[in-house]
Amino acid sequence: MAAGNIVTDTWEWLADGANWSGPGGVWERLGEHVFLTVACLALACAIALPLALWLGHIGRGGALAVNLSNIGRAVPTFAVLVLLGLTPLGRHGDWPTVIALVLFAVPPLLTNAYVGMREADRGVVEAARGMGMSGPQLLWRTELPLAYPLIMTGVRSAAVQVVATVTLAALPGGGGLGRVITAGFRTYDTPQVVAGALLVAALALAVEGVLVLADRLLDPMRRRRRALRAAPAAPPTQSATEPTEGAVP
Structure with missing residues (x-):
């Protein structure tokens, strides 16, 4: 099939309202995809972020946890998905998909949050400790705001990876936009396959x-930077070499 025909046919497939509505339509698959993404990302954050923040705060055991999580990246997500599908969990709906994707999303969240905590400006942290802040106050009011940019980078990375990987859920019979792609493969419908891939890319x-916007709105240092920009500049001091008014040269 010529490239021009594929582009035209893909556009026609996307413009056909019948492909979007009804059971198995794009809207239904999109809802499944978004639900799986949000659920898996929320569970991964609930597991990885508290652990990473605590380990980064106490400065012990974090390197081991990060290395173990990075080892998990070497395990193919699809292999985990298939293995879990063969266990009794395979009879419980989307649980195999959720567990596999949570395991896939934890490493970038854990690594970025831990590194962000350990790379927080130690001078600022020690100054806050010298002011009498308790451990929890130091964590929430000093270390966390300083680590926030790297934490959000990990969240964005994990979210985009999960959006792309949820597509694999369709191979063992799960939901999501991957079902659009697999249905196209079964019927040798190349425009449908391309359309499904474009939809996944657009969702990612x-x-x-959305996460970049949330990052800017939730940034705890945003108000401080705005206040600094709004503060009037200090008047320039008179140079010691310049003669004062009325002085005899």
């Missing part, structure tokens, strides 16, 4: 955009 970009 949309999720990235």
Whole structure:
């Protein structure tokens, strides 16, 4: 099939309202995809972030946890998905998919949050400790705001990876936009396959955009930077070499 025909046919497939509505339509698959993404990302954050923040705060055991989580990246997500599908969990709906994707999302969240905590400006941290802040106050009011940029980078990375990987859920019979792609493969419908891939890519970009906006709105240092920009500049001091008014040269 010529490239021009594929582009035209893909556009026609996307413009056909019948492909979007009804059981198995794009809207239904999109809802499944978003639900799985949000559920898996929320569970991964609930597991990885508290652990990483605590280990980064106490400065012990974090390197081991990060290395173990990075080893988990070497395990193919699809292999975990298939193995879990063969266990009794396979009879419980989307649980195999959720567990596999949570395991896939934990490493970038854990690594970025831990590194962000350990790379927080130690001078600022020690100054806060010298002011009498308790351990929890030091964590929430000093270390966490300083680590926030790297934490959000990990969240964005994990979210985009999960959006792309949820597509694999369709192979063992799960939901999501991957079902659009697998249905196209079964019927040798190349425009449908391309359309499904474009939809996944568009969703990943949309999720990235939403998280970038959330990053800017939730940044705990945002108000401080705005206050500093709004503060009037200090008047320049008179140079010691310049003669004062009325002085005899």
